Amino acid sequence: KHDKYDVENAGVKQFSEGVTLAYVTPWNNHGYDVAKIFKGKFDYISPAWYNVHRRFTYRYDLLGGHDVDQKWIKDVRVKVDGKIRGKIVPRFQLHNWNQYDYQYFIQDPKEASFLTDTLATECRKQGFDGMVLEVGYTALLREFIKNLGNKLHEQSQELILVLAPKSSLTAAQYEDFSQFVDLFSLMTYDYSQPSAPGPNAPIEWMEDNIVTLTPTSINRKKLLLGLNMYGTDFFNGQMEHVIGNNVIQKLKQHNPIIEWEKKFEEHHFRYQESGISHDAWYPSLKSIKSRLDLAEDYGTGLSIWEIGQGLDYFVKDYINYIKNKMYKKLEQEMEAWITVTVLNV
Numbered sequence: 376k377h378d379k380y381d382v383e384n385a386g387v388k389q390f391s392e393g394v395t396l397a398y399v400t401p402w403n404n405h406g407y408d409v410a411k412i413f414k415g416k417f418d419y420i421s422p423a424w425y426n427v428h429r430r431f432t433y434r435y436d437l438l439g440g441h442d443v444d445q446k447w448i449k450d451v452r453v454k455v456d457g458k459i460r461g462k463i464v465p466r467f468q469l470h471n472w473n474q475y476d477y478q479y480f481i482q483d484p485k486e487a488s489f490l491t492d493t494l495a496t497e498c499r500k501q502g503f504d505g506m507v508l509e510v511g512y513t514a515l516l517r518e519f520i521k522n523l524g525n526k527l528h529e530q531s532q533e534l535i536l537v538l539a540p541k542s543s544l545t546a547a548q549y550e551d552f553s554q555f556v557d558l559f560s561l562m563t564y565d566y567s568q569p570s571a572p573g574p575n576a577p578i579e580w581m582e583d584n585i586v587t588l589t590p591t592s593i594n595r596k597k598l599l600l601g602l603n604m605y606g607t608d609f610f611n612g613q614m615e616h617v618i619g620n621n622v623i624q625k626l627k628q629h630n631p632i633i634e635w636e637k638k639f640e641e642h643h644f645r646y647q648e649s650g651i652s653h654d655a656w657y658p659s660l661k662s663i664k665s666r667l668d669l670a671e672d673y674g675t676g677l678s679i680w681e682i683g684q685g686l687d688y689f690v691k692d693y694i695n696y697i698k699n700k701m702y703k704k705l706e707q708e709m710e711a712w713i714t715v716t717v718l719n720v
Contacts, residue, residue, distance in 0.1 A: 394418045394676035396507075396535065396560060396599050398466070399683055401442050403618070406683025410461070415453045419462045419535070419558075421507045423681075425497075426470035432479065433489050438470075443501055462504035464535055467494060469510045477512050480519075487519040495526040505533030507560060513543040517552070524555035533557040535599075540566075540584050553594040560678040561588070564603035572609035572654050574639035576601075578665055585673050592674060599678035600670045606657030610648075618684040622657050640665040 396419040399406035410420050425439040443465075451461040472480075480486050498506055505527055510516055513536070524534040535558040538544060544552060549559070563581045567573035581600065589595040606617045608625075617625075625631075629646035636643065643656040670677055 392674065393596065393670055394558060394599060396421060396464075396558070396676070396678040398423060398679060398681035400681050403681065403683030406681055407444075407447055409682045411447070411450050414451050414461050415455050416460075417679075418460055418676075419464050419504075420451055421535070421560075422463070422465050423468075424465040425467040427467055427490070427494075428470055429472055429476045429480070432483070433486060435490055435493060437493060437497060439465075440497070440501075445502075448502075459504070462533070464505040464507050464533065465503060466507040466509060466537075472511060477515070481512075481515055484518070487516075487522065491519065491523045491526055494523060495530060495532075498527065498532055499530050503532065505535065505557070507535040507537060509537040513538065514545075514548055517548075520552065521555045524557075528555075535560055537562065538588075540580075540601075541587055544588065546588055546590050549588045550594060553597055556597070558597050558599055558676070559588075560599045561601050562680075563601040564680065565607075567607065567609070567614075567656070569609060569612050569614045572614070573656070574636065574641040574643070575603050575605075575607055575656050575658070576641070576666075577638070578640040578669065579638075581666065582669060582673075585669075585675060589673075589675075595674050596676065599676040600666070600673075602663065602666055602677055602679050603658060604679060604681060604684045606655055608653055608655040610653040611651050617655065617657070622655065625653075625655060635661070 395417045397406075397410065397417040398421045399410055400423045407422075410417070422442065424442045425437060428436040428438060430436060448463050451463065452459060453461050480490075494506065494508075508520070508523065510520075513520075520534075520536065527534050534556050536552065536556045537560045540561065540563050552559075561584060563584050564576045566576050566580055585595070585598065585600065589598055604618075606622055608615050608617050625646060626633075626644070629648070631644040631646045633642055633644045635641075641656055641662045642659040643654060646653050646655070667677075
């Protein structure tokens with residue numbers, strides 16, 4: 376497998392100016408191997424391990440601890456130039472909370488205090504470097520997030536907060552939250568929906584998200600621009616996410632024309648299957664390079680969802696496919712960026 380990687384530079388961080396966070400999910404466990412092979416490349420690794428369920432007042436089920444792998448954690452962490460890379464910051468998601476769960480939680484400070492202690496205790500017990508927190512109604516949970524951040528800081532751990540694009544916080548709120556949140560993971564993907572098929576993350580929309588949250592460069596380094604490593608296939612009023620191997624299979628099976636949409640800076644291709652029209656958008660080497668440049672231009676970091684979805688294999692196979700099918704113009708545009716993938720940030 377390693378012959379498909381730039382093994383010599385596997386642990387070298389190329390995206391040197393900004394912070395990098397890579398997500399790993401149990402359902403795409405190849406990401407665990409990628410994190411080990413490329414240890415030292417990512418500043419933070421966030422396994423999507425924990426779901427927090429609210430049962431009733433002062434009762435929470437913290438699910439996911441069984442996925443914690445201490446040996447893997449030890450394998451991934453590495454010291455580079457005196458600093459730890461591959462810091463383990465698992466994602467804790469408030470899972471399936473409804474409006475009433477949030478309402479009761481916000482109205483009762485004791486509930487928030489209880490959950491703060493629960494999460495901080497788990498981080499301390501497992502020896503994590505911090506945590507990634509994903510919640511709804513972000514702005515309304517300020518006190519809870521503040522207290523959690525302060526509690527983690529007392530334990531020499533960090534808090535990374537997930538933000539939905541253009542809706543979670545205003546610029547003023549972002550600056551306020553920056554006092555107690557170490558980094559913000561911005562989900563700049565899933566732009567298009569079945570009712571309006573199109574790009575996963577238009578470049579102008581991503582830029583607009585950066586500027587909206589950080590109109591000045593203050594605290595911009597805390598912002599991690601989200602990169603999706605999956606594609607989206609639109610068909611018959613529906614959509615489904617697809618990963619690298621699926622894309623390669625469709626390319627070989629249908630031999631479609633691959634189009635570059637300059638306005639969005641994304642590639643896509645159309646094909647017919649069982650009489651149904653499909654429009655598939657997928658991150659390519661060129662689109663990834665555009666987004667790396669955007670992050671560098673604005674001085675943000677990167678958050679990558681997620682490294683187990685097959686882009687490492689996709690890169691080599693995709694280039695070979697382009698060459699074999701004689702897409703010369705596209706080959707010339709893309710081949711220069713062979714090493715500029717998520718695995719070379």
